[in-house]
Amino acid sequence: xxxxxxxxxxxxxxxxxxxxxxxxxxxxxxxxxxxxxxxxxxxxxxxxxxxxxxxxxxxxxxxxxxxxxxxxxxxxxxxxxxxxxxxxxxxxxxxxxxxxxxxxxxxxxxxxxxxxxxxxxxxxxxxxxxxxxxxxxxxxxxxxxxxxxxxxxxxxxxxxxxxxxxxxxxxxxxxxxxxxxxxxxxxxxxxxxxxxxxxxxxxxxxxxxxxxxxxxxxxxxxxxxxxxxxxxxxxxxxxxxxxxxxxxxxxxxxxxxxxxxxxxxxxxxxxxxxxxxxxxxxxxxxxxxxxxxxxxxxxxxxxxxxxxxxxxxxxxxxxxxxxxxxxxxxxx
Numbered sequence: 001x002x003x004x005x006x007x008x009x010x011x012x013x014x015x016x017x018x019x020x021x022x023x024x025x026x027x028x029x030x031x032x033x034x035x036x037x038x039x040x041x042x043x044x045x046x047x048x049x050x051x052x053x054x055x056x057x058x059x060x061x062x063x064x065x066x067x068x069x070x071x072x073x074x075x076x077x078x079x080x081x082x083x084x085x086x087x088x089x090x091x092x093x094x095x096x097x098x099x100x101x102x103x104x105x106x107x108x109x110x111x112x113x114x115x116x117x118x119x120x121x122x123x124x125x126x127x128x129x130x131x132x133x134x135x136x137x138x139x140x141x142x143x144x145x146x147x148x149x150x151x152x153x154x155x156x157x158x159x160x161x162x163x164x165x166x167x168x169x170x171x172x173x174x175x176x177x178x179x180x181x182x183x184x185x186x187x188x189x190x191x192x193x194x195x196x197x198x199x200x201x202x203x204x205x206x207x208x209x210x211x212x213x214x215x216x217x218x219x220x221x222x223x224x225x226x227x228x229x230x231x232x233x234x235x236x237x238x239x240x241x242x243x244x245x246x247x248x249x250x251x252x253x254x255x256x257x258x259x260x261x262x263x264x265x266x267x268x269x270x271x272x273x274x275x276x277x278x279x280x281x282x283x284x285x286x287x288x289x290x291x292x293x294x295x296x297x298x299x300x301x302x303x304x305x306x307x308x309x310x311x312x313x314x315x316x317x318x319x320x321x322x323x324x325x326x327x328x329x330x331x332x
Contacts, residue, residue: 001183004154006103007076007292008187011145011172012064012159013137014082014106015116016089019128019277019315020056022121027129034123035276037130037161037192046133049119058089059316060096061118062137063191064159066278066317070285070307072101073323076292079103079149081175083168085136089115100318106144109136126273126312138165142174150175151182154292155214157284160191163199176211187214189284196224207241214244214291216284222247246301248283254305256287256297265301268309278317282307286327303327 027034030049040046060069068078080097084090086108093115097104116137121129140162150156156179162168179186188206190196196203203225206212215238219231226234239245239257248254253266286307290300306327307319314320 004184005077005152006079006149006154008068008071008155008157008288009079009081009150009153010064010068010157010159011081011140011162011168011175013062013116013134013162014065014084014093015060015062015118015132015137016093017059017061017118017120017277017317018050018053018056019059019120019122019275020053022054022123022129024123027121027123032121032129032131034129035127037132037194040119040131040133043114043133043135046117046119046131049131053119053121057316058092059318060093061278061317062116062159063161063189063281064157065097066281067157067285067288068102069097069100069318070282070323071289073319074285074289074303074307074327075324076289079146079153081106081140081144081146081149083136083140083144084108085113085115086110087114089117090136103149105146106140109139120277122275122277122315126275128275128277134165137162138168140168140171142171145171145175145178147178150178151184153179153184155185155187155288157187157288158189160189160195160199160203163195163202180211185213186211187216187284187288188212189216189280190221190225193220193224196221200225200227207238212242214246214288215242216246216248216280218248218280219250246287246304248280248308254283254301256301258297263297263301265298265305268305270309270313273312275315276312277315278311279308281317282311282319299331302331306330
């Protein structure tokens, strides 16, 4: 097996996030479930909701793209595979990810639908409620895979959100085969409870077949995957199925079970929770970068917690400070 050229190559939704502040009453009036992600199924519906937003800001997003952006900020070498349309938002996305040093050369898709966008409403308590129009991102074909880049990455990172549409699901299955054929690790994030409600059997099969080396979940996602309501029982059920299980627990920190050994770290202190958008994505960035560097599981968890704390202290899912220096200051 050759030395990897990339630390992490990710496959996920190529989305431009549009963030704006909103009151709880607005979410209630619009029938939104606070703190969740719901799909918007038409451009017209997305436009209508966008028209109701307050002043917003645009930044490239998407769960897996946020993660590799965090890893790049930590000094890692990353690639990203995701589908944009040949439109203005597609150019915004490509520019943003390439500007932070991520290799991204998936060809833009001509015609409709447009590049994906996520309308994110942030309430005064920092909770983010997402409304996602998936657009072009759900048409990522297997032919768009850069198989050599996948084979050259120490870790392939897959986003559960992208498992919903058929075309990218097949692409990700093919990518898993490429990574495993090259002797690389495969990491998977469950993304959201709704993904598990629709594709839990698929995810359980991937685990049962030994296709996943590192599984990321938050507490609710783990319970959904385990089909139970007790956290410790869920850990006991899922952990033996994957070499590394990482579970984030918000203010209660995070745990990892690696080959049966359990490690826990507390949440990093933060002066104020401003916006939780991207917290899990950046936690994964810190953990994966730590693992790619050969750090201990404890250090990797702490790196994840530090990165997540930085992200929730401001608006948006991309870091506002030098993450590399922040980790060095706190961990050495």
